[in-house]
Amino acid sequence: MTTYLEFEKPLAEIEGKAEELRAMARANPEMDVEKEAAALDKKAAQLLTDLYKDLTPWRKCQVARHPDRPHCRDYIDALFTEYTPLAGDRNFADDHAVMGGLARFDDRPVMVIGHEKGHDTASRITHNFGMARPEGYRKAIRLMDMADRFNLPVITLVDTPGAYPGKGAEERGQAEAIARSTEKCLTLGVPLISVVIGEGGSGGAVAFATANRIAMLEHSIYSVISPEGCASILWKDAEKMREAAEALRLTAQDLKKLGVIDRIIGEPKGGAQRDRAATIAAVGTEIGKMLDELCGKKRAGLISDRRKKYIEMGSKGLAA
Numbered sequence: 001m002t003t004y005l006e007f008e009k010p011l012a013e014i015e016g017k018a019e020e021l022r023a024m025a026r027a028n029p030e031m032d033v034e035k036e037a038a039a040l041d042k043k044a045a046q047l048l049t050d051l052y053k054d055l056t057p058w059r060k061c062q063v064a065r066h067p068d069r070p071h072c073r074d075y076i077d078a079l080f081t082e083y084t085p086l087a088g089d090r091n092f093a094d095d096h097a098v099m100g101g102l103a104r105f106d107d108r109p110v111m112v113i114g115h116e117k118g119h120d121t122a123s124r125i126t127h128n129f130g131m132a133r134p135e136g137y138r139k140a141i142r143l144m145d146m147a148d149r150f151n152l153p154v155i156t157l158v159d160t161p162g163a164y165p166g167k168g169a170e171e172r173g174q175a176e177a178i179a180r181s182t183e184k185c186l187t188l189g190v191p192l193i194s195v196v197i198g199e200g201g202s203g204g205a206v207a208f209a210t211a212n213r214i215a216m217l218e219h220s221i222y223s224v225i226s227p228e229g230c231a232s233i234l235w236k237d238a239e240k241m242r243e244a245a246e247a248l249r250l251t252a253q254d255l256k257k258l259g260v261i262d263r264i265i266g267e268p269k270g271g272a273q274r275d276r277a278a279t280i281a282a283v284g285t286e287i288g289k290m291l292d293e294l295c296g297k298k299r300a301g302l303i304s305d306r307r308k309k310y311i312e313m314g315s316k317g318l319a320a
Contacts, residue, residue: 114157
């Protein structure tokens with residue numbers, strides 16, 4: 001069953017009417033409703049195009065959080081072979097919000113790491129809605145160390161509202177773990193590629209996305225804070241999230257202009273959730289291109305280019 005967002009309600013009504021007509025025809029084969037249903041389909045397709053033609057930043061936030069978008073496990077299952085998951089931080093526990101391991105991409109050995117949100121209530125609770133605790137970031141550091149030791153490119157898939165803000169996580173050094181993970185990204189001597197596939201929230205995303213190449217899906221977001229959190233701090237009113245989303249410049253299009261990311265990966269009409277297979281294939285194509293760009297570079301060059309990228313970040317403006 002299709003899950004519709006708030007701004008997609010008119011679309012839901014039209015598509016619902018078309019399905020009702022077809023259901024009536026299935027129940028009564030003598031009814032001929034295909035002409036009327038086809039007209040509704042055409043109207044729905046045009047409305048879908050109009051809705052997604054120029055999404056506001058807040059609507060992009062809603063699309064980025066859509067529960068039916070493909071998640072980290074979907075990408076790993078479709079794009080990687082011989083995936084061998086590696087668990088635990090060798091210190092406290094295994095954090096299920098972060099998954100990663102050895103795999104092959106186009107028969108090339110790599111290390112893949114990502115946030116996993118889950119796809120239903122039970123799995124979302126298991127994966128803590130993609131919000132990693134300190135042991136998740138320490139696991140990522142361990143896997144990046146292993147990749148560096150064996151000269152394997154690292155691919156990260158970012159999809160998190162942010163790091164888990166619970167009391168236990170803070171007691172176990174959440175901020176330090178995020179800082180160490182970010183530092184590890186900067187010192188890796190192997191290619192590091194990051195793709196924001198949904199939400200790129202706060203330091204929880206930066207800890208995985210301090211990469212040589214950063215790509216974002218067309219309707220994904222990447223920001224220092226959620227629009228709701230920003231609105232609560234600036235206006236003391238979480239309902240001003242629309243204004244906050246506009247001010248944060250969190251869309252892929254704005255971040256490309258600002259030089260924060262390197263490329264935007266197009267999504268099917270209506271968002272990644274409307275054609276998961278096409279979205280995953282597009283991400284795979286871009287990962288392949290980015291690997292080809294980086295795999296011939298020497299260790300010192302990769303580290304130098306990555307550091308230069310982040311030192312220069314902020315030198316570009318939206319008016320440039």
